[in-house]
Amino acid sequence: MPNLAAAVSHAVYDGKRVTLRAVGHGAIGQAVKAVAVARGYVGPRGLDLSIRPGFAEIEMPDKSIVTALVLKVIVS
DSSP: HHHHHHHHHHHTTTTOOEEEEEOOHHHHHHHHHHHHHHHHGGGGOOOOOOEEEEEEEETTSSSSSSEEEEEEEEOO
């Protein structure tokens, strides 16, 4: 999770749009925690992060379709 938080914060510093997709309750929890930690990383630079949740259907390698939670990171 610290690696994901660092990746999110570095992408924000680089001006990139950040979108996380997670499938399963464990992955969703880790994604939300990573954004919370990244928020602490970018805070001293005067930035704030929030998320806009949504859903997407993803085709898995076995061709099954699953619903993923999509978290769009908003920088303000």
